[in-house]
Amino acid sequence: MKQGSQSTKTPCCLKTPSMVSMEHRLQETTLSNLSKISSAERVTVNPQQPINNNNKFHTLNNQKIQRRFPRKLAVDIQFTDIYYRTRVWSLQQLKPSKKEILHGVSGEFRSGELTAIMGPSGAGKSTLLNILAGYKMRGAEGSVKVNGRNIIKGHHNEFFRLSCYIMQEDALRPALTVKEAMTFVAHLRLGYSTSHRQKQKQIFDLLDMLGLAEHANTRTVALSGGQKKRLSIALELISNPSVLLLDEPTTGLDSSSCSQCVSLLKLLAQQGRTVVCTIHQPSALLFEMFDHLYAVAEGYCIYQGGVQGLLPFLADMGLTCPSYHNPADYLIEVASGEYDADLAVLAAEAAKSVSERRKTPRTITAGTEEVVKTISGTNVDDQKPHAQYASLASSEDSSIDEIPESSPVSASLLAQFLLLYYRNIIVLCRNYKHFMIRIGAHLGIGLIFGFLYRGVGSKADSVFANYVYLYGTILFLVYTGKMAVTLSFPLEMGTLRREHFNRWYSLLPSFLAIILIEIPIQIFCSMMYIVVSYIYTDQPLEEYRILLFLMVCVTVTLTAQAAGFFIGVVTPFKIAVFLSPTIAVLLSTFGFNIFHHDIPEYFLWLYHISYFRAAFHSLVVSMYGHNRTLLPCEQLYCHFKYPDKFLYEMDIRDVNISENTIFVGSIGIFLHLCTVTAIWIRLNRR
Numbered sequence: 001m002k003q004g005s006q007s008t009k010t011p012c013c014l015k016t017p018s019m020v021s022m023e024h025r026l027q028e029t030t031l032s033n034l035s036k037i038s039s040a041e042r043v044t045v046n047p048q049q050p051i052n053n054n055n056k057f058h059t060l061n062n063q064k065i066q067r068r069f070p071r072k073l074a075v076d077i078q079f080t081d082i083y084y085r086t087r088v089w090s091l092q093q094l095k096p097s098k099k100e101i102l103h104g105v106s107g108e109f110r111s112g113e114l115t116a117i118m119g120p121s122g123a124g125k126s127t128l129l130n131i132l133a134g135y136k137m138r139g140a141e142g143s144v145k146v147n148g149r150n151i152i153k154g155h156h157n158e159f160f161r162l163s164c165y166i167m168q169e170d171a172l173r174p175a176l177t178v179k180e181a182m183t184f185v186a187h188l189r190l191g192y193s194t195s196h197r198q199k200q201k202q203i204f205d206l207l208d209m210l211g212l213a214e215h216a217n218t219r220t221v222a223l224s225g226g227q228k229k230r231l232s233i234a235l236e237l238i239s240n241p242s243v244l245l246l247d248e249p250t251t252g253l254d255s256s257s258c259s260q261c262v263s264l265l266k267l268l269a270q271q272g273r274t275v276v277c278t279i280h281q282p283s284a285l286l287f288e289m290f291d292h293l294y295a296v297a298e299g300y301c302i303y304q305g306g307v308q309g310l311l312p313f314l315a316d317m318g319l320t321c322p323s324y325h326n327p328a329d330y331l332i333e334v335a336s337g338e339y340d341a342d343l344a345v346l347a348a349e350a351a352k353s354v355s356e357r358r359k360t361p362r363t364i365t366a367g368t369e370e371v372v373k374t375i376s377g378t379n380v381d382d383q384k385p386h387a388q389y390a391s392l393a394s395s396e397d398s399s400i401d402e403i404p405e406s407s408p409v410s411a412s413l414l415a416q417f418l419l420l421y422y423r424n425i426i427v428l429c430r431n432y433k434h435f436m437i438r439i440g441a442h443l444g445i446g447l448i449f450g451f452l453y454r455g456v457g458s459k460a461d462s463v464f465a466n467y468v469y470l471y472g473t474i475l476f477l478v479y480t481g482k483m484a485v486t487l488s489f490p491l492e493m494g495t496l497r498r499e500h501f502n503r504w505y506s507l508l509p510s511f512l513a514i515i516l517i518e519i520p521i522q523i524f525c526s527m528m529y530i531v532v533s534y535i536y537t538d539q540p541l542e543e544y545r546i547l548l549f550l551m552v553c554v555t556v557t558l559t560a561q562a563a564g565f566f567i568g569v570v571t572p573f574k575i576a577v578f579l580s581p582t583i584a585v586l587l588s589t590f591g592f593n594i595f596h597h598d599i600p601e602y603f604l605w606l607y608h609i610s611y612f613r614a615a616f617h618s619l620v621v622s623m624y625g626h627n628r629t630l631l632p633c634e635q636l637y638c639h640f641k642y643p644d645k646f647l648y649e650m651d652i653r654d655v656n657i658s659e660n661t662i663f664v665g666s667i668g669i670f671l672h673l674c675t676v677t678a679i680w681i682r683l684n685r686r
C-alpha cells in the first residue's frame with residue numbers, strides 16, 4: 001500500500017514572497033524553533049487532560065539532540081553506473097527474459113544531508129535503496145563506494161557496521177513494550193562493554209527525544225503508525241549508525257506524523273549522519289526540508305541536487321512549474337511523462353551534475369578521520385579530498401563523551417542466545433492463550449481417545465482396538481508437533497530478516513532461541529495427552545514400558561515438529577499449511593495398513609524414510625513385545641492371547657525400538673540442520 005501524499009498547493013517558484021513565508025513557517029514549525037510550539041501548547045493544555053504525546057515530539061530542539069547524540073562519524077556514499085537486471089518468466093515464450101530496472105544510475109549521498117529519493121511508483125526507488133543498503137545484490141552491477149572503498153566488492157560487513165536499513169514494514173515484536181524492545185536491542189547491540197546505567201540512559205534519552213517516553217510501557221502493537229515508525233528508527237539509533245537508509249518512512253502516516261518523521265530525520269542528518277529515504281509525494285513544507293533530492297523515473301535519474309535547484313533545472317529544460325503547484329507534485333508529474341517531458345534529456349543532464357557534485361568539496365564533521373580509517377583502511381592524512389574539508393567539529397559539546405563514539409561490541413553468541421530466549425519467554429507468557437489452547441487440545445483429545453478406547457490396552461480381545469489407539473496416538477502427536485510450528489518461521493521471517501540484516505544478532509542463537517522454546521512446550525503438551533490416554537486405555541503400568549512409550553512418543557512428536565519448521569521455511573506460506581498434513585498422511589500409510597512385502601518396490605523408499613512407520617512399530621512393540629505376559633481373555637477364544645503372536649502377524653516382531661528411535665531422532669536433527677541452512681540461505685540471498 002503506497003500512501004503518504006500530503007500535497008499542499010503552494011506556489012511553485014521557489015523564493016517567491018509566499019515561498020519565503022513558507023520557509024519561515026517551516027523554520028518556525030520544524031527545527032530550531034519548535035520550542036515555540038511547545039510553549040504555546042503549555043499555555044493552552046490543561047494539565048489535568050491527557051496529553052497527546054505526538055505533540056510533544058514537536059518540542060524537540062536541536063540543542064537537546066546535540067546533547068543526546070554524539071557527533072557522528074561521516075560517511076559518504078558514491079555510486080556509479082548502477083544497473084539492476086532481473087529475470088522474469090514469460091508464459092508466452094516459456095523461457096526467462098531479462099528485465100532492466102535500473103539503467104546505470106550514479107550519484108552521491110553525503111553525510112550531514114537528508115536525501116530524498118523521489119519518483120513515481122515503479123520508478124526503481126526501492127530497488128536503488130536496496131542495492132545501496134546491500135539488501136539486494138543479485139542482478140546488481142556497478143560500483144558503490146563508501147568513503148572511497150567499493151562495497152559491492154566484498155566490503156559490505158564494514159559498511160553494515162556503520163549503517164542501518166529501516167524497511168517499509170515496521171517489523172516490530174507486538175508483544176513487547178517499547179521499553180523492553182529498546183532494552184533488548186541495547187543489550188544485543190551494545191553488549192556488555194556498555195554499563196547497564198549507560199544503556200538505560202541512552203534508551204531514556206532516545207525515547208524522550210523521539211516523543212515515545214510516555215509510551216515506554218505500551219506494547220508496540222498498540223502504537224500508532226507514526227509511533228511505530230519512530231520506534232523502528234529508535235531501535236536502530238541505539239547503535240548510533242552513521243548511515244540511515246529508510247524505505248518510505250512516511251508511508252501510511254498522516255501529515256502530522258509525516259512531518260514529525262521527516263523532522264526527526266533532518267535532525268539526525270544534522271548530527272552528521274547520512275540519511276537517505278525514499279518518499280512518494282511530500283507536501284511542499286516537507287519537500288523543503290530535504291537537503292538533497294535524487295529523482296528517479298523509469299530507472300533513470302532525472303535530477304539530483306539541492307531541492308532549491310529543482311525548479312530552475314526543470315525550467316532550463318523548458319518545464320516551467322505552474323503557479324500554486326507543489327514542486328514535489330510537479331516533479332512526479334514530469335517523471336510520469338506529463339508535460340511532454342523528454343526523460344532521456346533530463347537523465348542526460350542529471351548525469352552531468354554527478355561529476356560536478358563530486359568536485360564540490362563538502363564539510364566534514366567530527367570523527368570523520370576515524371571512519372575513513374575504518375572503511376578505507378588508509379590514513380586519513382593521505383586522503384587529499386578529505387584534507388581540504390573544513391572541520392566543523394568543535395569541542396564545545398562537552399557531553400558528547402556521554403556515549404562512546406567507537407563502535408560498540410555486540411553481545412557474544414551465548415549472550416545473544418540468552419537474551420533472545422528470555423525475549424521469547426516473555427512473548428510466550430504474553431501470548432499464553434495459544435499455549436493454553438495447545439495444552440487444552442492435548443488434554444481434551446487424550447480424554448476423548450481414552451474414553452473411546454478405554455481398557456483396550458490390557459485385554460486379549462481388544463488388541464486391534466489398541467492397535468488403532470496406538471496409531472491414533474502417533475498420528476495425533478505427529479500432527480500437533482508439525483502443525484503447531486509450521487507457520488512459526490513464515491510469521492517470524494519479516495522481523496528476523498530486519499533484525500538479522502541490521503546485525504542485531506547471528507542466526508544460530510536466534511534459531512536456537514525459537515526451537516528451544518517450542519521443544520519443551522511440545523514435550524509438555526504431549527505428556528498431557530499421554531498421561532491421560534495411557535491410564536484411561538489401561539496400558540501396562542510397567543516402568544520399562546511406560547518409559548519406552550514416552551520415549552517413542554516424544555521423539556516422534558519432536559521430529560514432526562522439526563519437519564513442520566522445515567516445511568514452513570522452504571515452502572510458501574499457503575503451500576506449507578497444505579503440504580505439512582499431506583506429507584504426514586502419506587508417511588502414516590506405511591506401516592499401519594500395509595505390510596512391507598505388499599509395498600511395490602518403487603515405493604519402498606517411502607517405507608524406509610517414514611519416521612511415522614518407525615515410531616508406530618516401536619510403539620506397538622513397546623506394548624506387546626519384550627516378553628509381555630499372556631493377555632487376559634474374557635471371550636471363549638482370543639486370537640491374540642499371546643502378544644508375540646500379534647507382533648508376528650503384523651510382521652513387526654523383529655523391530656528394534658532403540659534403532660528405530662535413533663533413526664527417528666536423527667531425522668529430526670537432520671531436519672533442524674536443513675531448516676537452519678534454509679533460513680540462512682533465505683536471509684543471505686541478496
Ligand SMILES: Nc1ncnc2c1ncn2[C@@H]1O[C@H](COP(=O)(O)OP(=O)(O)OP(=O)(O)O)[C@@H](O)[C@H]1O
Binds near residue numbers: 099119121123127
Ligand atoms: N524481482 C523483481 N522481478 C521483477 N520485477 C521487479 C523486481 N523487483 C522490482 N521489479 C520491478 O521494478 C520496478 C521498480 O520497483 P521498485 O520497487 O524499485 O519501485 P518503486 O519506485 O520503489 O515503487 P513504489 O514507490 O511503488 O514502491 C517495478 O516495476 C517492479 O515491478
